[in-house]
Amino acid sequence: MRNSFDHKLIQLNNDLIRMGGMIEEAIASAITALRENDAELARKVVKNDRFVDDEEKNIESQCLSIILREQPVARDLRKVSAALKMVTDMERIADNAADIAEISIIADVSALMHILNEIKTMSEKVITMVSHAVDSFVNTDMQLANDTIKADDEVDELFISIRNKIVQLIKDEACSGDVAVDALMIVKYLERIADHAVNICEWVEFFETGEYKNTQII
Amino acid sequence: MSENESIKISTKNVNLYYGENHALKDINLDIKTNKITAFIGPSGCGKSTFLKSLNRMNDLIPGCRITGQFLLDGEDIYVPGVDTNLLRRRIGMVFQKPNPFPMSIYDNIAYGPRVHGIKGKAKLDRIVEESLIGAAVFDEVKDRLHKSALSLSGGQQQRICIARAIAVQPEVILMDEPTSALDPVSTLKIEELMNTLKEKYTVAIVTHNMQQATRISDYTAFFLVGEMVEYAKTEELFSRPQDKRTEDYITGRFG
Amino acid sequence: MEKPVINSLTKKRRRVSDIVLKVLIFTSAAIVVALTLGMIIYIVVKGMEGLSWNFLSTPAFSYPYENYGVLGNIVNTLYLVVITLLVATPIGVGAAIYLTEYAKQGRLTRIIEFTTETLAGIPSIIYGLFGSVFFYNIFKVNYSILTGALTLSIMVLPTIIRTTQEAIKTVPLGYREGSIGLGAPKWHMIRTVVLPSCIDGILTSVILSIGRIVGESAALIFTAGIAADFNFDSIADIFTKVMNQGGSLTVQLYQYAQRGGSEMKYAFSTALVLLITVLIINICAKLVAYRIRKKRSV
Secondary structure, three states, X not given: OOHHHHHHHHHHHHHHHHHXXXXXXXXXXXXXXXXXXXXXHHHHHHHHHHHHHHHHHHHHHHXXXXXXXXXXXXXXXHHHHHHHHHHHHHHHHHHHHHHHHHHHHHOOOHHHHHHHHHHHHHHHHHHHHHHHHHHHHHOOOHHHHHHHHHHHHHHHHHHHHHHHHHHHHHHOOOOOHHHHHHHHHHHHHHHXXXXXXXXXXXXXXXXXXXXEOOEEOO | OXXXXXXXXEEEEEEEEEOOEEEEEEEEEEEEOOOEEEEXXXXXXXXXXXXXXXXXXXXXOOOEEEEEEEEEOOEXXXXXXXXXXXXXXXXXXXXXXXXXXXXXXXHHHHHHHHHOOOOOHHHHHHHHHHHHHHOOOHHHHHHHOOOEHHHOOHHHHHHHHHHHHHOOXXXXXXXXXXXXXXXXXXXXXXXXXXXXXXXXXEEEEEOOOHHHHHHHOOEEEEEEXXXXXXXXXXXXXXXXXXXXXXXXXXXXXXX | OOOOOOOOOOXXXXXXXXXXXXXXXXXXXXXXXXXXXXXXXXXXXXXXXXXXXXXXXXXXXXXXXXXXXXXXXXXHHHHHHHHHHHHHHHHHHHHXXXXXXXXXXXXHHHHHHXXXXXXXXXXXXXXXXXXXXXXXXXXXXOOOHHHHHHHHHHHHHHHHHHHXXXXXXXXXXXXXXXXXXXXXXXXXXXXXXXXXXXXXXXXXXXXXHHHHHHHOOHHHHXXXXXXXXXXXXXXXXXXXXXXXXXXXXXXXXXXXXXXXXXXXXXXXXXXXXXXXXXXXXXXXXXXXXXXXXXXXXX
C-alpha cells in the first residue's frame, strides 16, 4: 500500500542525508582552510554554499509536493513538516560555515596558533553534533537526538573557555584587536552551528511526539 | 478532552449482533453536544451500524440484537417503552444516497412536521422556509417549491434531505456518508453547511473520506472490525494517533 | 485459417454463429407478429360481417330468436369487471401489504406465497364449480352476477397479490428509511411513501386482472349464468341486476359458436366487440395511470 508515497519519503530521507553530508563537509573544510590558511579551499566552501541552497529548495519543494499530492497525516505529516523546518537550520549551518571560510580568507589568524587546536576540537564536536542530528532524524533515533542536545553543553563550555582565552590574549596584547575579534566570531559561528544542530534534534522530537520544545504544537 | 463540553449521547459497553455475527464489540463513546463527531474506518468495520443504532434504525433489520446502554441526555433509548418515533424525531438522519420522497419539495419538508401532527398552512409554510434556509438551499428552490424534489440535482436533493431532517427540530443529526454520491462542489457546500448546523445541533457523521473527517469534524472515532480502536479530538487523532492500527489506517498503510 | 485482423475498427468480422442466431431471433419475432396480426385481421374481417348498430344495441336471443345482439353481454361484462375489481383490489393490495410489510418473513409467509402461486395455476372451471356451490349456500341463488364476480375475485386475487408484492418490494429502501428516520409510524410510511410509489404496479395488476375477467368463460357459466337481458326500467334495477343472471361476452361468444351455422358470424362479431372492449378498458387504465404519475411528479 502507498508504494509511491513510501518511495517519496525514502527519496526525502536520502536527500536529507546528502545535504547533511554537504554541510558537514563545509564545516570541516572551513576549519581546515582556517588552520592551513588555504584561501583556495576557503573560496570553494563559499562557492559550494550555493549548492546547499539548491538542495534546501529541492527538499522544500519535495515536502510541499508531498503535502499537496499525498495529504500526509499522523507520522507522515510530522515527518514532512519536521523536514520542512529542519532544512532551514541545515541551510543556516552551511551559511555559518561559509562565514567562517570568508573570515579565514581575509584574516590571518596564524598568530593565534595555540587556540587553533581548541577551535579544531570544538569544530569536531560540532560536526559530530550536526551529523548525529541528521542521523537521528533520518533513523528516527530519539536517544541519539537527546544525546546530541546534551552535547551542546560541552560546545558551550568550549566556547566560553576559548572566549576567555581570547580575552586574555587581548589583555596580554598578544594579538591585534582585528585578529581577536575574527577569532571570536569564528567560535561564535561554531557555537551557532551547534545551536542549529540542537534545533534539528528538537524537530526530531517533534517528529516522534508532536511536541516542539515541550509544547504540543499539533 | 476538555471537561466543559457536555455529552449528548453516551454509549456504554455496547455490543451488537447480526445473528451470529458480532458486529460491534464493547463500544464506549461519548458524543459531545454541538460538535461534529466523525466515524471512520474501513468498509464493514461497524461504523455505519453504530451510527444507525443511535436512533434505532437497526430495529428494521431482522436478527439484530443489542446489549449495553445508549444514553441520550442520560436516558436509555433501548429500554422497553421507548417511543421510537419520538426518538427518531429527536435524532434525525441523513442517508448516503439523497432520498427525497417522490413528491414536491414543499411536501418533502413538511412530511416530518405533518407526521408529528403539525397542521395549518401558515405554520407549515414557516417551517418549510426556515428549514430550507437552515439547509442553505432556499434561494435555489424558492421559486419551485411545488415542483418535484426529484427534479433537483444530487447536491440539492441532499440538502433537501437535510432540510427535511431539521424540519422536525431534532437535537442530533446522524449522517451516513452524506456526500459520497456527490460531486466536489456539492460536497463542499454540504461540508460548509455542517459547520453552521453544529451551532444548533449535535452532528455525527460516517465518512469514508478521511480528508472530509479532518476538515469538518471536532472529534473522530476510528472503528476496525467492530471495535472502536481510538476516539480523540480530530486534530489529535490525525496528527498523533495513539494506536498503531489507527496510524496504519489513516496513513494508508492498512492491510 | 487466416489470422484475424484484431486492430481494425472498420472491418467487422462476422461469425457464422452470430448470423444464425440473428436469423433465428428475427424469425421468432416475425412469427409472433404474424400470428397476432393474422388473428386480429381474421377476427376483424369475419367480425365486421355481423357487426351493426343493431347487433350492438340488441340483447341476445330476445324473442323472436332472429334477434342477435350483445348489448346485454357488454353491460354484464362491465358489471363483472367493476364488481370484481371493487372486491379483489382492496383485499389483494391489503394482503400484499401484510405479506411484505408486516408478516414475519419465514415459513408461514412462504407457505402463503406458495399457496397464492398455486391458486393462480388452478383451472378456472374449478373456480366456477367451487363458486357456484359456495356462493349458492350464501345467496341461495343459482346464478347471479354477484356470484360470478365474487368467484372471479378469488381467481384474480393471486395476480393482484403477487404483482403488488413485487411492486412493494421495488420501492427504494431509501424512501422507507427516510420516512422512518423522520419518526413516521409504519402505517404512515406505507400510506404516504410505499403505496404511492407502487401505484404503477397495482395498476398493472388491475389491468392484468381485467384481461382475465373479460376473457373468462368457464368459471362464469356455473356462476353468472348465460342470460343476457337488458332490463333497466327503474334505478333500482341498476342494483338488483347484480343478483340476476348475467352472461358475459365470452359466454355469449361460446353460445353463438356452439350453435354454429349462420350464427357463427355473430360469434366473430362478439369476438370483435370483446377485443375492442378490452382495448378500451386497457386504454382507460393506462390513462388513469398516466394521470396519477403526472400528478405525483408535479
